[in-house]
Amino acid sequence: MSDNLLLAVVMSVVGTAVGMVINRFLKERKNYFDDFDKLLCYYGANLAYSRNTVPEFLKTFETQSHLLKKQIESIVKSLSGKSDFPSGFLSKKECAYAKEVFTSIGTHSLIAEKAFIEDSRSKLKSFRDIADSRYTKLGSSSIKLGFLFGLMLAVIFW
Amino acid sequence: MFDFDRIKDILPTAVYDALSTNLNVDKLQEIRLRANSPVKLQYGNKRVYLTENGIGSDLSKAITVSVDDIRNTIVSASERSIYAYNDEIIKGYLSPGDGVRIGVCGEVVGDHGLPIALKNYSSVNIRIPHEIVGCSDGIMRDIVSNFCRAMIISPPGAGKTTMLRDIARNLSDSSNPLNVLIVDERNEIACMKGGAPQMNVGKHTDVISCSSKSYAFECAVRSMRPDVIITDEIFGEQDVEIIREAVGCGVGVIASAHAIDVESFTKRPFAKLLMDNRIFERYYFLSDRFGSGHVSTVCDHSLRQINVG
Numbered sequence: 001m002s003d004n005l006l007l008a009v010v011m012s013v014v015g016t017a018v019g020m021v022i023n024r025f026l027k028e029r030k031n032y033f034d035d036f037d038k039l040l041c042y043y044g045a046n047l048a049y050s051r052n053t054v055p056e057f058l059k060t061f062e063t064q065s066h067l068l069k070k071q072i073e074s075i076v077k078s079l080s081g082k083s084d085f086p087s088g089f090l091s092k093k094e095c096a097y098a099k100e101v102f103t104s105i106g107t108h109s110l111i112a113e114k115a116f117i118e119d120s121r122s123k124l125k126s127f128r129d130i131a132d133s134r135y136t137k138l139g140s141s142s143i144k145l146g147f148l149f150g151l152m153l154a155v156i157f158w
Numbered sequence: 159m160f161d162f163d164r165i166k167d168i169l170p171t172a173v174y175d176a177l178s179t180n181l182n183v184d185k186l187q188e189i190r191l192r193a194n195s196p197v198k199l200q201y202g203n204k205r206v207y208l209t210e211n212g213i214g215s216d217l218s219k220a221i222t223v224s225v226d227d228i229r230n231t232i233v234s235a236s237e238r239s240i241y242a243y244n245d246e247i248i249k250g251y252l253s254p255g256d257g258v259r260i261g262v263c264g265e266v267v268g269d270h271g272l273p274i275a276l277k278n279y280s281s282v283n284i285r286i287p288h289e290i291v292g293c294s295d296g297i298m299r300d301i302v303s304n305f306c307r308a309m310i311i312s313p314p315g316a317g318k319t320t321m322l323r324d325i326a327r328n329l330s331d332s333s334n335p336l337n338v339l340i341v342d343e344r345n346e347i348a349c350m351k352g353g354a355p356q357m358n359v360g361k362h363t364d365v366i367s368c369s370s371k372s373y374a375f376e377c378a379v380r381s382m383r384p385d386v387i388i389t390d391e392i393f394g395e396q397d398v399e400i401i402r403e404a405v406g407c408g409v410g411v412i413a414s415a416h417a418i419d420v421e422s423f424t425k426r427p428f429a430k431l432l433m434d435n436r437i438f439e440r441y442y443f444l445s446d447r448f449g450s451g452h453v454s455t456v457c458d459h460s461l462r463q464i465n466v467g
Binding site: 047051052053054055056079097104106107108109110111113 | 167234235236237238239240241242244247267274275276277
């Protein structure tokens with residue numbers, strides 16, 4: 001009886017932990033695309049007003065996303081040499097998009113650069129919407145589902 | 159002395175390697191990159207090709223650069239921020255800092271007759287700065303005794319900018335320092351970066367950079383009360399009018415212009431205006447025969463040659 005109770009607790013804890021990992025993953029993806037959009041938005045404002053250079057702009061941009069932070073660091077580093085572009089949890093398509101944006105940023109005249117940012121934001125929207133809806137649908141419920149799934153397994157194995 | 163490593167990121171790797179391993183970079187004045195053409199240098203007052211082993215006159219051994227190399231050079235020189243240098247690029251140049259000046263050629267994109275961008279870059283001319291402290295010492299007394307109203311004239315590459323910079327330093331750091339203001343339209347004289355001059359232009363010098371002469375002169379005269387304004391490259395009657403205003407306000411002006419000698423200078427339309435209005439008291443003609451910044455001829459306000467000892 002006590003063994004079964006222990007198993008039930010362990011299963012529930014493991015299930016909850018799995019749910020938390022999924023939640024964190026989806027949240028990280030959502031934060032990444034949200035902050036990517038924020039970056040493009042701020043960069044557009046930079047083009048309109050202060051016109052700081054790309055390195056100056058990137059150095060002052062603050063993000064909650066660890067992956068975006070790493071990618072920005074890699075781009076700043078690549079300005080004075082080569083560096084690998086971290087792809088993290090991004091799919092091949094998402095990574096290609098991010099890489100394209102970061103390698104093309106700053107290489108156009110002012111008018112073309114503004115158009116490029118607009119275009120990049122509209123392309124980002126589809127990735128952002130997917131990440132957003134997945135987090136809304138699964139993110140908040142993944143912890144509860146994980147807990148219930150663990151509990152269900154415990155009941156089955158009781 | 160210019161640190162050559164600073165343009166490592168700007169130059170194509172093959173060009174940088176050939177320059178840094180085989181040449182005395184102190185003698186280097188210009189690097190000309192043209193798409194699908196050999197790299198040409200102005201090296202120790204000679205025009206030569208760049209080869210893998212150094213310099214040479216054999217065209218077949220010269221290093222060539224591609225269209226992409228030209229584009230990458232401009233993108234790198236702009237710190238990967240073409241838009242931030244758009245106004246400069248449209249005017250055909252780029253000042254990436256540290257005194258390096260880059261002339262840019264390409265296809266002009268226009269809108270309602272006005273240039274708005276440059277595309278399909280075809281060539282660049284990278285000019286390496288040479289700070290020659292003391293090159294103006296020989297003419298300083300003459301400049302000051304003529305109310306600091308002087309013009310420095312020479313063909314391209316003979317040291318006009320170097321001379322203006324040294325005059326600014328001399329006036330600003332003299333025992334009786336003057337308030338010098340540099341109107342640095344192309345950011346070539348003081349080479350401002352992040353609010354600080356990259357070249358020694360003296361301790362009592364203010365700089366307005368990357369602005370049109372008319373705007374900068376108006377701001378300067380109204381708000382900064384300079385004793386002397388130093389500016390580069392007078393071009394056309396509009397510039398003469400601006401300088402006339404400043405001189406009329408009692409401010410000394412030292413400027414530069416392109417011409418090979420006195421005769422060719424008098425053929426420039428604005429030269430007559432300068433003389434008729436007696437805007438400058440002295441005209442100093444430079445020659446690169448004995449190195450940059452050598453004064454070969456001195457003329458008075460009417461462009462008559464004189465001897466100042």
